[in-house]
Amino acid sequence: MIIPTKPQVWTVQVSDAAERVQETFNLCNDAIPGVSLLVEQSTPEEIITEPADFVFASDSLDMPESKVFLLYEESFNVVTHFEVPVYSLTMTQMQDIYTGRVTDWSNIDITSSYKGEIQRFGYFEGSDLQGAFEQTLGEDVVGKWHLVPDPEAMLDSIFKTPYAIGFLPEWAVGQSVNIVEIEDRELKLQIIVYSREESTASLNWLRCLHSELNP
Secondary structure (H helix, E strand, C coil): CCCCCEEEEEEECCCCCHHHHHHHHHHHHHHHHEEEEEEECCHHHHHHHCCCEEEEEEECCCCCCEEEEEEEEEEEEEEECCCCCCCCCCCCHHHHCCCCCCCCHCCCCCCCCCCCCCEEEECCCCCCCHHHHHHHCCCCCCCCCCCEEHHHHHHHHHHCCCCCCEEEEECCCCCCCEEEEEECCCCCCEEEEECCCCHHHHHHHHHHHHHHHHC
C-alpha cells in the first residue's frame, strides 16, 4: 500500500503595499509541486508580531530574523483632482503639504489665481502603503486629512473631491486624475520578500515570482 505524501504548507502574509504580488502566485505553482500556500492579508503589526514563512511587504518593515530579497520596485505616483492645475511639485512642497505647513493651493504657485483648501488623502492607520510613503517622504503626516482603505478607494476619492491630493502605487493609477511630477526626487516603493523558509523549492518559487514581476 502506498501512503500518500502529506502536502507541505507555506504560510504567506501579504501587506496592502504588495497587493499586486498575489496575482503571480498561481503563475508560479509549477515551481513548488507538493506545496500549498496559506495566504493572508496582514497589517505590519500582525506581520511583525506573528511572522509567516514568507512576508511580502514594503522595505519599511524591520524583520531581522528573516532573509530579505528585493522582489520588484515601482513608483509612488502623486495624484490630484483633475481640476487642480499643478503638474509638478518639489519634495519640500510635498513635505509642506503633508505636514500641514501649507494648506491652500494658492500657496503652492503664487503666480496662479487658483486657490482652495488642499484636501489631503492617505491610508488607514496600520497601512503598509502609508508607512512606506511616509518613509519616502521623510516626514510624518500630521493634521487634518482624509483616510481611505485601499488604492481603489484612493483613486475614486481623489476623482470625486475638489482640491484633493493623494498617492498611489503606479499599477493603481487611472486616467481620471492628474499625475504630479516630483521634480527633485523619485518616490519609490520597494516590495520585499522576508523569508523564513530555506529550501531549493522556496528559491525556485521566489525566482519565478521575480521573473513574472520584472518582465
